[in-house]
Amino acid sequence: MGSEAQSITIGVPGSFAWKVFHERHPAMIEQLCAAFPFGAGVRDRLAELLRETTGGVVEPLDDDAPDHGAWAAWAEDRLGRPWSECSFLWAESYFFRKLLAAIGYFAPGPWRGIDPFAPMKNAELGSAGAAEALAAFNELPLLGERGRDDAVVQAAVWGNQADLAFRMSVDAEGAAAGLVTGDSLLFWSLFDAPGPVHLVADNSAGELAADLVLVDHLLTTGRADRVVLHVKPTPYYVSDATPADVLGVLRHLIELAGEVGAIGRRVWDGLRAGRIEVRDHPFFCAPLDYRGMPYDLREEFASASVTIMKGDLNYRRLVGDRYWPPTTSFVDVTSYFPGPVVALRVLKSEVVVGLDEATAATLDKTGDAWRTSGSYALIQAARPV
């Protein structure tokens, strides 16, 4: 790979990353305080978190949660430095870790282990939009083989639009404008002989439901003989899926009639039989990109016949959260990855690679905030050479 592009920081006023901290986070904290009867202590800690992260220096964690040691190491060389100098990837992750501590997620008391984002995730899963998207899966048996292959991949890609953190963004537009690169044929071209497929999930609710449909399709068509579903160990980035969310979404699916209910029951059986496994490695909440993944996780991905990376944050962590020229090769920037990898992502941040020059120029000419509007998506794949 050529020289590294500049890392994205949160300190450039008016930039997308800056707005996440200065506009989206205050809105999110207001929503949390409306959704829970937090007392003055929690509300003060949340206000202090906003002050620290928008104008202060990086302070250490003051809890003794099990991940404290790991975070102390990840934060060590940033303590005392202004937040504005921190990379977007690092800063957002530390923000969410501090937010959990602020509400008392790790401490004895009434908020211990309570997912602060659960009301929003539940509302999304129970919404009319989600019901409509789920009902659409009942049409799957009516499609031919190619049509089903295409439909489940499209649903998994565009399911990534359903992202609650993102909807709090001033830039979110939401319409599905199209794929800027890739298609479902590219996705399926990675699957040769059946093997273990790893899916690194992103958001819960509608997106996770679409991911479970894809998991079922991988198993029923024999593309996978086993699926490992990776989720976050703790609540993160508002709507990211945790093990509890997998159960919640699955219970929701199996209550439904038609094919979507049947898919839910097959996934349930797959979990019981060990064909599907859910993992929540601590690294999925780490403030690092996948280049820095620990040995055990690297080994897991190395043993996968294909790894599917869902969503914007996983994409940033996969290619590096940098101002890459959009024509940078996806294959080059992911060459460190230990096995075949495919990204399914709606564009919601400034990072993008792997576009051809004409596409990038056409998108730039539209004058749209195409990198961050959530209207465009991509499918990109690479195999180690």
Ligand SMILES: O=P(O)(O)OC[C@H]1O[C@](O)(CO)[C@@H](O)[C@@H]1O
């Ligand atoms: O849920 P996703 O697709 O990972 O998107 C989350 C994205 O939203 C943001 O919070 C802002 O777009 C990004 O930081 C992050 O990459």
